[in-house]
Every structure is written in C-alpha cells, then in structure tokens.
Amino acid sequence: IDKANTLVAENIRTIDVLIVGRGGGSLEDLWSFNEEVVARAIARSNIPIVSAVGHEIDYSIADLVADVRAATPSQAAELVTRDTEEWLQHIDSQAAQLNMLVQRKLAAQQASLAHLKARLRHPRHRLNLIREQLKSARDRAALLIQQRLTRERQIVNQIRRDLRAVSPTMITRKQKDTVARLHQQLPSLIAAVLNRQTDRVMHLTQLLTSLGPASTLERGYAIVTSVSAGVVRDSKTVSVDSEITIRLHRGGLTSVITETHDEPKPA
DSSP states (O other): OOOHHHHHHHSSSSOEEEEEEOOOHHHHGGGGOOOHHHHHHHHHHHSEEEEEESSOOOOHHHHHHSSSSSSSSSHHHHHHHTHHHHHHHHHHHHHHHHHHHHHHHHHHHHHHHHHHHHOOOOOOOHHHHHHHHHHHHHHHHHHHHHHHHHHHHHHHHHHHHHHHHHHOHHHHHHHHHHHHHHHHHHHHHHHHHHHHHHHHHHHHHHHHHHHHHHHHHHHHHOOOEETEEEEESSSGGGGOEEEEEEOOOEEEEEEEOOOSSOOOOOO
C-alpha cells in the first residue's frame, strides 16, 4: 500500500483505486488483515481503498479503516467498474453530435462559396482561374476538417477501448472532460477556416474588379470601335475617312480618320 502511494507521488504511474483482500479462509488465514501495520497503512493511504476480506460474514480491522467495504473480492471488482456502459453510450452520443456539427458547417461553407461563384461576372479566362482557386481552397478546408474529425474519432475510440479495459469511475470522468474540451475546440477551428476562405474570396473579387473594363477606362485608356471592324485593335482594319467611335471613362467621341500608321506615332 505504501509503495503504491509512493509510485503515485513520484508520478511513476497512476493508480486510481486499490483493492485489499483475499478469498475466504479460517480466522488464522485472515488474521493478517487485523494487524496494526496493515490497518495504519490503509488509513494513511491517499489512494482510495476497497477492503474485500473473506466472505460476507467475515469482518476485519481492514474493513473498518478502508474507504469502502465489499463483502467479497468479486463484489469489490464490481464496485470499481460499474457504470461503464452508461459512459460509453454518452461518448457515442457526443461523437454523433460532433459529426453532425461538422457536416452542417461544411454544407454552409459550400453554399456560401457557390453563392459567391454565381455572383462573379468577369472575363471567362479569369473567372475559370478564380473558380479553380476557390475549389482548391474549399478542398483544403474540407480536408483539414476531415483530418481533425478523424483524429477526434480516433481519440474517442481509444477512450472506449480504455474504458472497456479498466473503466473505474475516476478514469471515466477524466475522459468525459477530454471529449468536452475537444467538442469546444472544433467549432473554433471550423470558424477560423471559414474566415480565412471568406477573406480570400473578397480579395479575389477586388482583384477581378480592378481588371474589368470600367477600371481600365478609369486609368486613361479608351475603347475604339468602327462599324466595319468592331473593336479596333489594329490600324490596318480601318481606312482613311472612315468613322470611329471612342469610348472614354466618362462619355465618348466620334471621329473621322485622317491618317493611319503601322507603328505608334511619336507624341
């Protein structure tokens, strides 16, 4: 008993409960549980002790100083391992709630991304690039969430295995706290991922706006069109005396060509 308390004090190992006892026998066989040294060791133990000496009719000094008396060693084992199934059911319920929360958050994110993609109205090449970037960001976010969920499931499964192996009340309580902590952390992670992806979409939207025709005209450029050539990109597509229309940032001009050049004319 003293050695077990020393091991716990030195953090060598964790002992949650001790069962002190043996099966039935004669008074002489059970007399060691009436010894003063045994009684004092039980009394000063920091670890909870269950006394289980002999049969139900057998009483010893160890029974009187222990934290709990069990009629038999079998009953002692039942006392320290009860309520296991109840905790396992609780953990299953928590795991199901975690999974449902992740699925809802992921669906909301996908809907938001789809809405933003539907509102983008820009040149086809640039729009396709943005779509690929959004898809990549969404896939990374989904992968990150799935990996975190997988780790949480592994932790829950390990908790269930540990509970089936030992499952005293104190260990079960600690594992319940761990599940609650993980349950609180997961929404924060999901919110952070969604915020980062929202900021990225806003940045890309601003970039597309800056590359649009209206922004280009605002910087001093103009769009020249003619009836015969449409948008004029080459001086060879129009002829002298033909009429052209010039679109500016504000208003426009109608001009008649008096001269054409193959190369830009010096200012």
